[in-house]
Amino acid sequence: MDKPEILQSFCVTAQQMQAIEAQIFAAGFPVAALMEKVAGRIADYWLKDWPQSQNVIVLAGPGHNGGDALVVARELHLHGYNVSIYSPFEGYKPLTADHGRYCRSLGIPWYQTWTELATPLGSLACDRILDGLFGFGLSRPLEGELAKVIDRLNQSPIPIVSIDLPSGIHTDSGEALGTAIRAETTLCLGLWKRACLQEAAQPYLGHPVLIDFDIPLTNIEAVLGLEPDVQRLTPEKALPTLPLKRPPLAHKYTVGQLLVIAGSRQYGGAALLSGHGAMASGVGMVTLVVPASLRSLAIAQLPGALVIGAEETAAGAIATLPPLDWDRYHTIACGPGLAQVSWLTAVLNSPVPLLLDADGLNGITAAQLTNRQGITVITPHPGEFRRLFPDLISGHDGAIMAAQTTGATVVLKGAKVAIANNHQLWLNPHSTPALARGGSGDVLTGLMGGVMAQQVAQQGLTNLATVVTDAAMGAVWWHALAGLYAHKQRTILGVDPLELAHCLNPALADYLANGIMPEIIAG
Incomplete structure (x- = not known):
């Protein structure tokens, strides 16, 4: 550099x-x-x-x-x-x-x-x-x-x-x-x-x-x-964290298996958008657990995923998880659109690297995060952060303290996303208000889970916490890159979450070819 x-x-x-x-x-x-x-x-x-x-x-x-x-x-x-x-x-x-x-x-x-x-x-x-x-x-x-x-x-x-x-x-x-x-x-x-x-x-x-x-x-x-305690997240830092190279004998089971648990009858779109983000990540295999009533719709929209229908409540939320072989997955992404998570303890008890978002965060306590044995990434927006950590200050300093307290990597969402582990903070300068749309975060959850799964599969369990944190940084940067790319192509009004998911790979290909971040002048 x-x-x-x-x-x-x-x-x-x-x-x-x-x-x-x-x-x-x-x-x-x-x-x-x-x-x-x-x-x-x-x-x-x-x-x-x-x-x-x-x-x-x-x-x-x-x-x-x-x-x-x-x-x-x-x-x-x-x-x-x-x-x-x-x-x-x-x-x-x-x-x-x-x-x-x-x-x-x-x-x-x-x-x-x-x-x-x-x-x-x-x-x-x-x-x-x-x-x-x-x-x-x-x-x-x-x-x-x-x-x-x-x-x-x-x-x-x-x-x-x-x-x-x-x-x-x-x-x-x-x-x-x-x-x-x-x-x-x-x-x-x-x-x-x-x-x-x-x-x-x-x-x-x-x-x-x-x-x-x-x-x-x-x-x-x-x-x-x-290695400063606080750094800007640059393309030079982000690109090496993405799984852009594969061995010639790679197959779907060696380049990451991701389990996504998401959705309810009321918030079925969250599961689909998480699935689209996961598929765009290039992960080898996506298993998507949704309420049984959403299974046919998910299969139609995500034909490359293995979709499992779970028993559901009268309100259309997942009532119990189906039998799952936890050890086969390299990462679990859980939370978007779940509505209720009475079964979340089984997910927390899994040793697999875990990404928690939305209702996955609303269903836990800070103490459960601290006591979890596996590697965890959480992606709260400021309101979810305050609920989960009421005794901590908000903002970047609070994110660092939350990471130090729980051992989790904290991805604090907002106009400028911050990624904190127990000793460093990275601030992503790249953003656009075009991402201020319902569903943008669901795409990020799927994308981040997919990048995490690939990196865990390829790099193994050595320095796992660093591998997972780096993957989270790469996904945050990639997500913002796609938002800027779509904003420039379709104006600030045209970046709906499905379009965002569809722009992930064109945006990355464009950057790899030209090395230029799409620039949106504020004002």
Whole structure:
């Protein structure tokens, strides 16, 4: 993996970024030189991507984020852009003050009040706004007149480009501190900040882009270590976790046997979608257990699966499980659409790697997860997580604690899926709101179960926990890739769960051929 790919995997807190920068400065690289370099990279990006945005308003804060913005303002001015600066502050850091003084000497208009700025905004004389008010490390809410200005900027139609993070966003939690800029584009500097992977920040980030300014890997690794506790899930990490190679003598029983237990009369579609996800995974054999009344429908839609009808309750849920040879399966996926799970203890007692979703999670306790002898993966959405772990905090930190408490791999679903085991957290940056459809998670369950079964079959029982966690990561990434691919092909409205399942393999084939993630610009 070359350096640009490695950089994409790092994800830092404000404290970590400050420590990395401190090492750079201690080694002798001047702060002023770094500011020039960073701002130069931003200006180059602007000149390449927005050459027609000739009328620019630069919002400059009192710190070094504002200094970056002022250097960009200078460079755009020298390239012939019509630049104005808005900076409603009295005191500045010395380097920022120096750049402000030089910008004034060049004749760049400088505004300190909203009234002065409102005229160009009101007449739409501005093509694009550069936000350099506050970057990483902000810890206090934005209040008073500045908060009112930000609210007005957010209501204007003019696109905003934020330096490092939208002003007002907490670097680590992604929360808006009082109010925050809603950017069209966020140019994150050097390393991805943790906020970029937090759900709270997503409405503010727009399209995030990493601006590399050549941080030495030795400085990064000195702070984060060789295997950071928190990482972004990149294609380079995900692809090796997928079963993309098979021995020449492979047959259906050597490339994974998956047992899926799903469905009820009320939620029959969940079983079918899980089956479609499993079949798309390429797993050698899918056995699908459904209520007896759904068996004919499942056979018609999933002719490649072995479908077993189970005795059902009067309400159409599985009443008891049929006799099953647990040891023949490499993975069990259980939960979508079950409605009730009075028989779940038999599944928990199986030593087979187990994936629990939906009603499979609603039918257990955290203590049962902790006491289970086999390897377990759980895929809760936030509501299911709170029910299962009421004493833990929500979000990424809670996912890590849940994994440490139970020994399970936790796949916390949401706009940015997080995968946690007992010592690391991976955050998937790839997503699309097109996946906000009932049934998308059922497809993921089948897909993940299929990938797990194949990897367990091929790699055996050595390092089983790592094998299963890696398979979960690969499935999460693949699922998001298919969502992005389908979104681009069919618009945000066209990614129904069956279409999602059908796009899994075309999306993967397209990525393997071209090496490009489908890009959907937010907004």
